Amino acid sequence: MRIKEVIVVEGKDDTSKIKQAVDADTIETNGSAVNEDIINQIRHAQEKRGVIIFTDPDYPGERIRHIVSQAVPGCKHAFLTKQEAKAKRDKGIGIEHASVSVIQEALSKVYEVTGEYESAITKEDLLACGLIGGPKARERRKKLGVALRIGYANAKQLEKRLSSFQIAREDFVEVMEQILKEEES
Structure with missing residues (x-):
């Protein structure tokens, strides 16, 4: 499966796992220390190809998701559950621990945030x-x-x-x- 958009991930292990699952390019934030250079790379990717934010389902991952989506409007989002991202042997949680099929499923169901939609759910x-x-x-x-x-x-x-x-x-x-x-x- 080829993904047109650039996928924003936290680190090298995430990139490695993504590349096992799909044909895609990534930008690594190198953890939650998202600097202006990374934001500029993500902005450029968003302008040229679009961006999917795909971070770990934990506090640092949600923090990165928030920082990037605030700085670069219009990004799409893909999610894993904690259970899907849980390591078998240790206590780690991350994209790098998820199965290839789970990653493929998550990337096939991305959401685009829009500010113009009025929800029917109150x-x-x-x-x-x-x-x-x-x-x-x-x-x-x-x-x-x-x-x-x-x-x-x-x-x-x-x-x-x-x-x-x-x-x-x-x-x-x-x-x-x-x-x-x-x-x-």
Whole structure:
């Protein structure tokens, strides 16, 4: 599978794993110390070919995702769950630990953030589905993020992420019905 866009990753091990999974070029941020030179490279890539941000599903990865997407508007996003990115033997989490097939799936389902989309999913919907407040809210948000491949979001970020990734109301309802049905069993 050939990826036209340049994929932003954290380091060399991520690049190596990406190249096992797909034919693509990468830019490495070298961890969370994203400097102006890296941002300029990413801007140039965005102008010429487009960019997919594909960072680890942990705090440093989300921080890098935030820094890059703020500095370079219009980037696409691909996500792995913590389970998909978990190392077998040690406690590490990262793209370099994911299987080739999981990486291919994540890169086939990228999201583009848009500021112009008005979501049909409201805060009231999130409350009604038990995604905000309550004892099971955090776990439900995790399951929702996995099923929709948008990553985990806290209660405050969830509404914005659903909107900015243009998640259809029908998809949201279908996934939430499944999550709630699983809880009943």
